[in-house]
Amino acid sequence: MSMPTIDHEVTGRDGGAAGLRARVRDFYDAYYDALDDVRLEDWPDFFTEECLYRVIPRENHERGYTLCTMQAESRGMLQDRVTGLLKTQMYAPRYYRRFPGPLRVTAAADGIRTRHNLLMVQTLIDQQPAVVLCGVCHDRLVESDGGLRLAERVVVFDSEMIANSLIYPA
Amino acid sequence: MSMPTIDHEVTGRDGGAAGLRARVRDFYDAYYDALDDVRLEDWPDFFTEECLYRVIPRENHERGYTLCTMQAESRGMLQDRVTGLLKTQMYAPRYYRRFPGPLRVTAAADGIRTRHNLLMVQTLIDQQPAVVLCGVCHDRLVESDGGLRLAERVVVFDSEMIANSLIYPA
Amino acid sequence: MSMPTIDHEVTGRDGGAAGLRARVRDFYDAYYDALDDVRLEDWPDFFTEECLYRVIPRENHERGYTLCTMQAESRGMLQDRVTGLLKTQMYAPRYYRRFPGPLRVTAAADGIRTRHNLLMVQTLIDQQPAVVLCGVCHDRLVESDGGLRLAERVVVFDSEMIANSLIYPA
Numbered sequence: 001m002s003m004p005t006i007d008h009e010v011t012g013r014d015g016g017a018a019g020l021r022a023r024v025r026d027f028y029d030a031y032y033d034a035l036d037d038v039r040l041e042d043w044p045d046f047f048t049e050e051c052l053y054r055v056i057p058r059e060n061h062e063r064g065y066t067l068c069t070m071q072a073e074s075r076g077m078l079q080d081r082v083t084g085l086l087k088t089q090m091y092a093p094r095y096y097r098r099f100p101g102p103l104r105v106t107a108a109a110d111g112i113r114t115r116h117n118l119l120m121v122q123t124l125i126d127q128q129p130a131v132v133l134c135g136v137c138h139d140r141l142v143e144s145d146g147g148l149r150l151a152e153r154v155v156v157f158d159s160e161m162i163a164n165s166l167i168y169p170a
Numbered sequence: 171m172s173m174p175t176i177d178h179e180v181t182g183r184d185g186g187a188a189g190l191r192a193r194v195r196d197f198y199d200a201y202y203d204a205l206d207d208v209r210l211e212d213w214p215d216f217f218t219e220e221c222l223y224r225v226i227p228r229e230n231h232e233r234g235y236t237l238c239t240m241q242a243e244s245r246g247m248l249q250d251r252v253t254g255l256l257k258t259q260m261y262a263p264r265y266y267r268r269f270p271g272p273l274r275v276t277a278a279a280d281g282i283r284t285r286h287n288l289l290m291v292q293t294l295i296d297q298q299p300a301v302v303l304c305g306v307c308h309d310r311l312v313e314s315d316g317g318l319r320l321a322e323r324v325v326v327f328d329s330e331m332i333a334n335s336l337i338y339p340a
Numbered sequence: 341m342s343m344p345t346i347d348h349e350v351t352g353r354d355g356g357a358a359g360l361r362a363r364v365r366d367f368y369d370a371y372y373d374a375l376d377d378v379r380l381e382d383w384p385d386f387f388t389e390e391c392l393y394r395v396i397p398r399e400n401h402e403r404g405y406t407l408c409t410m411q412a413e414s415r416g417m418l419q420d421r422v423t424g425l426l427k428t429q430m431y432a433p434r435y436y437r438r439f440p441g442p443l444r445v446t447a448a449a450d451g452i453r454t455r456h457n458l459l460m461v462q463t464l465i466d467q468q469p470a471v472v473l474c475g476v477c478h479d480r481l482v483e484s485d486g487g488l489r490l491a492e493r494v495v496v497f498d499s500e501m502i503a504n505s506l507i508y509p510a
Contacts, residue, residue, distance in 0.1 A: 025442070028442070029442055029444050032441075032442075033444070033455075036457065036476065058265060059295075095398060095474075095498035095499075097457055097459075097474050097475070097476070097498060098441075098457075099269065099439065099441050099457060099459055100441070100442065101202075101268075101269050101270070102195070102198070102199055102202075102270065104199050104203070115203075117206065117267055117268075117269060119267075119269055119289075119291065119459075121459065121471060121474045121498075123474055123498035123499050125399075125499065126499070127499070128470065128471065128472070128499075129459075129471040129472075129473070129474035129498065129499070130298065130471065131291060131298065131299040131300065131301065131471065132298070132299075133299070134265075134267050134291045134293055134299035135267070136206065136267070158265035158267060158291075158293035158299060159265075159293050159295060159296070159297070159298075159299070228435060229465075269439065271372075271438075271439050271440070272365070272368070272369055272372075272440065274369050274373070285373075287376065287437055287438075287439060289437075289439055289459075289461065289469075300468065301461060301468065301469040301470065301471065302468070302469075303469070304435075304437050304461045304463055304469035305437070306376065306437070328435035328437060328461075328463035328469060329435075329463050329465060329466070329467070329468075329469070
């Protein structure tokens with residue numbers, strides 16, 4: 001018997017969904033800790049084997065263009081990206097730290113859809129911190145290999161151009 | 171029989187209040203999503219018919235002055251404001267994104283009082299993002315028309331002056 | 341009978357831990373409100389009598405050096421610090437506001453360990469707000485005098501140098 005699948009947001013009124021919200025929150029805590037700690041080698045493992053990772057300017061995203069700053073379509077491509085980053089140490093020393101905004105969680109037919117704002121702050125060693133990315137993440141999580149994993153992560157940032165200096169993952 | 175009404179903060183120890191906290195959180199998720207997505211026409215509907223919306227510098231607020239950057243006292247005035255914003259497109263293209271801090275929720279005699287910090291980041295199309303407002307929101311929510319609505323929203327920002335460029339709602 | 345003590349993270353799947361998470365969240369809400377409101381005289385009381393408060397650059401922290409920007413080892417030393425701040429009003433008027441990131445809470449043998457990112461924004465009266473500290477807090481909370489208190493707070497910031505202007509507590 002097939003039933004129409006209706007997306008429903010996992011809101012506070014939906015008591016049974018508290019566990020799901022908490023699991024998703026724990027997932028992002030681990031995700032952002034790994035990136036903030038520069039454990040880049042752990043990054044691809046947060047994604048499914050086949051996946052979409054995209055960093056795209058807001059204007060292109062809203063017009064339906066797919067021209068973007070970075071795109072990967074598999075865990076292997078993410079791993080290649082990490083290898084490239086670890087091999088090339090030509091950049092001035094810097095740190096990134098990520099400040100995600102409140103999480104919205106929606107149970108959908110094809111997984112768990114989430115939305116949250118993201119502020120990424122860059123600190124060059126001898127300078128004051130500066131906002132390097134301000135945007136919103138539209139993600140889709142699925143159960144895979146015994147845990148939640150990103151099947152899709154689209155980071156839409158509020159600018160036509162992104163700093164050349166944004167060389168690490170969001 | 172009349173009982174003295176004592177405000178009590180809706181803290182974590184207060185198990186029965188988890189549902190209320192979650193409803194308030196969902197309210198602000200929707201509120202900030204609407205503004206970040208520039209669905210300005212939805213904004214007045216987050217308020218009650220009679221309401222107070224005020225954006226005021228910290229110094230004036232703490233001294234008890236009411237001289238402020240913007241004030242509206244009804245949903246109609248908020249609608250007028252939106253109409254004005256939608257008609258005048260003379261500004262350089264820009265995006266705003268709001269990062270609310272942790273929510274404090276207090277059940278009071280006259281509704282639900284909330285407090286949270288607010289960071290508002292502005293991105294001009296071809297520039298790096300910059301913090302345009304840093305402040306704290308003192309709000310009062312009430313049940314109205316089958317949902318929570320803002321009866322009062324006072325945004326106190328940490329500066330004597332506010333950027334001329336802050337033309338969209340906080 | 342002695343049992344090995346195993347640290348376990350207080351994640352969303354661990355239902356019984358929801359109360360603890362909520363208490364810790366309430367603790368930080370009160371902590372940051374006190375600092376944002378410049379109620380400096382309340383600050384030492386968030387710590388235990390014997391305690392460690394340290395503000396340290398990331399590079400020193402990661403290399404195991406203890407050379408730091410500020411350190412106090414007792415509530416009395418924190419009180420001295422506050423007295424010094426309240427007596428010297430030689431600084432240009434400014435406000436600080438703190439934006440903590442998501443909280444990670446771990447029950448450990450020696451108390452409750454927490455980790456969260458911290459963004460501190462400074463506003464000089466007639467200027468735009470600016471990020472003055474971006475870092476991560478590694479704290480340890482214990483039950484003391486009928487409530488949670490900080491036995492340890494290590495604020496690791498992403499820079500070799502910290503702004504001279506950061507004169508108030510993090």
